[in-house]
Amino acid sequence: MYIALYARQSIDKENSVSIETQLEYCRSTLPPDERSLTIRTFADKGYSGKDTNRPEFQKLMQEIRRGRVQKIVVYKFDRVSRSIIDFSDMLQTFKEHGVTFVSSQECFDTGSPYGEMICKILMVFAEFERASIINRIRDAYEKRSDMGLYPGGKKVYGYDLEEAVISGVKTKRFVPNPEEAAQIRCIYQIYANPTVTLRRLQDNLLEQGITPLSGKDWTTGKLSALMRNPIYVRADEAVYRYFERRNTQIVGELSAFDGTHNIQLYGRSKHDKSLEDWSDMKIVLLESEGIVDADTWLKCQQKLQRNKQAASSTSNRTSWLGGKLICEKCGHTMTTVKGASKRYFLCTGKTHKKTCTGIKETIYVEDMEALLSNCITQKLKGQTASASESHTETEVQLQALKRQLAEIEGQLSRLSEAVLSGNLNEELIAVLNSKAKSLSAEKRGLLDRMDELSVRSPAPLETIDLVRRWRRATFSEKRAICDILVKAVVIAENGDPEIIWNI
């Protein structure tokens, strides 16, 4: 039996931590009584973490299955894998063979209660991700849409379909139909005016003689559905953020949202789309062009959203906290009740059994969920208190360095813009070049310092970023994670909650 240290470095990254440094770091974090044990190192150089097809890693897994390894130490989570599914499978294998797994930078140890909890949570997220992958494979529509391909179905008003080859696949492309597109633009423009209602818009179109070129007359329902469609927007960063805030899954890089291309929205969501959480919806940036500018489109969304909220403020959704809240006074669980405007929790001792006078304060579901969500975020960050002090200090230093770096990068790009503009004489270009050189040297220095700092500081679990996953979790994921972490939330008579954690 021995201790295995595993390191991986991909070649494509300039400022990544070297194999030697990783192994050194792993060694330095071993407790004194383990340093005398046999230690073997495994290292994959020039391999990425996108899958587990790495020779040394495979060798290590074989050794584990043969029962020769008692503990694995890595520098950081992402050295092992960047995929949560691979990761969770590995943890399962480690568990079966009694191997403890330690990520030294993240202070993560499967032998500790915190590590054990994280493992359970990782498994939950992996399970949901696996399920969603299976769905995705089944769903050709979604797969084609992911690639920005026309998924088939009805023609969209405002666009014609043109034969095209995208990513080597024969498909169709949206091309704006001039007359229809002009109408669409007109509709958005009128409605973007704060005082214009859907009804007023409909009348206005009639007055102006703008009738659909195909199909029947406009109705407020049709107009509202039409304007909601992101197929018409020339998507920019603001639009990206709009969907990001709603937890929509986004296919495509932020940089590609350049205010030209339009968006396809899809997903199998059956629930009320007026809810702010669209985590089971997806958007993909298309190759075709939008018809309406982002600003106008977003203005209309805000108005439409307000209408919808007014119409269905009492959505019939339960809480992912369901069954966790307990009335301190009588010990009964609390159930959600639909109020005039919002859902709230009531003691079942009061409502069903009439034996309890209940909680004096109104416990709104959204408030309690928000509170718990924050507490769970803190729990997932879960660094040990002792490590956090030095951590924040280095964090501050790192932030400062990052700001400096951004500034230098800004200066460099301005310099190169100036040089490329071609309006400069040779002398000036020489001056700018030497300035650029010294800036580049400064940049390298900064990157080195940042590397150094991040090697020293214990980082939170960034790679398998649980906090981010939690923030974007769907209703059922939240329920499952909450189940692992929270035993109960006891509500005192004055409404004060006390969370009882499972660990």
Ligand SMILES: [Zn+2]
């Ligand atoms: Zn009660």
